[in-house]
Amino acid sequence: MHIDVLTLFPEMFEGVLNTSIMKRAQDMNAFSYNTVNFREHTESKHKKVDDTPYGGGAGMVLSPQPIFDAVESTIEKQSSDKKPRVILMCPQGEPHTQEKAEELSQEDHLIFLCGHYEGYDERIRTHLVTDEISIGDYVLTGGELGAMVVMDSVVRLLPGVLGNETSAPEDSFSNGLLEHPHYTKPRDFRGMQVPEVLLSGNHAKIDEWRHYQSLKRTFERRKDLLEDYPFSDKELKWIEKWKNQ
Missing domain, CATH: 1.10.1270.20 (tRNA(m1g37)methyltransferase, domain 2)
Structure with a gap:
């Protein structure tokens, strides 16, 4: 499995993804990951990735252009013809479950979108994303922590990662x-x-x-x-x- 993470803060993932089970999964070539700072894909000369919402209101909204270009560039780099699952971490998404983790563990390529600010331009949600996931009924500063939780729950299910094949089926919720x-x-x-x-x-x-x-x-x-x-x-x-x- 390969996972791409689109985030404004790639450094947040280094510790979590390079220790414990996640590191073991990489060492045995069961899983690889790449972080993409979607700010590098903006066409704004000031490197902006957000703007004020149409209709007024508080906060800033992530613009579609950097996100679309980052996802499309990421997909082009993969050799597989199969389209990846593009997962939006957001409070409005379906609650994450063990069943969802098992479903995602069958995929070859996942892309996680981690936002900040007030939210996403709706065109990202309706024309780019395949899945919307929430890890609970509370608000976080951004989608990074949620993406780490979902990634951990998925990667540990990949064949051979836990070592003992009976471990995952005996876990809570399985x-x-x-x-x-x-x-x-x-x-x-x-x-x-x-x-x-x-x-x-x-x-x-x-x-x-x-x-x-x-x-x-x-x-x-x-x-x-x-x-x-x-x-x-x-x-x-x-x-x-x-x-x-």
Whole structure:
């Protein structure tokens, strides 16, 4: 996978993308990235990339010309005939989910647009962008932090990046539920014990315990995730038990 990031602040990405899992993904050639300062694509002699909004109002709006030219130049540099996904980070976008991360992880080329100021000229949104993504119902200074979050969630899903192929499918949200509790050595820490079932060696019982705990944690903390969950008869009995406790 190759990812291009259009941003006015390329230096923000250096630390995040060159450490931990993101660095590992690059070292194993699963992923590469390039940052593009779209200010370098403006036709303005003063290097402006924004202007006042038509109709009046506060703030500045990113102009279409630098963004369109930057995206088109970026696409021309890629050898693939397949069009990339062009992702706009914005508060009005669809909420980012694990399902969306899995969808994007199937792509060969992604382009992220990171804006600042009041917003984007609407023609960018309607004629250039394929996806609009938000990482939450709050406002950030720019799209860079959001793009980093989405990139991390996508790159870690690429084949071989995590090392253990069972890690990603067991993460929270991957199966619609929050992840079960984890324990490691020592068995007894200040009188706090590891559940006996995890020491039993009975993998069927361990799997059932983990699923029970995963569903229970989701029921207690994120009932909204269970609205369309396909409950089995056993799971429905568990739910009734927790409701009555």
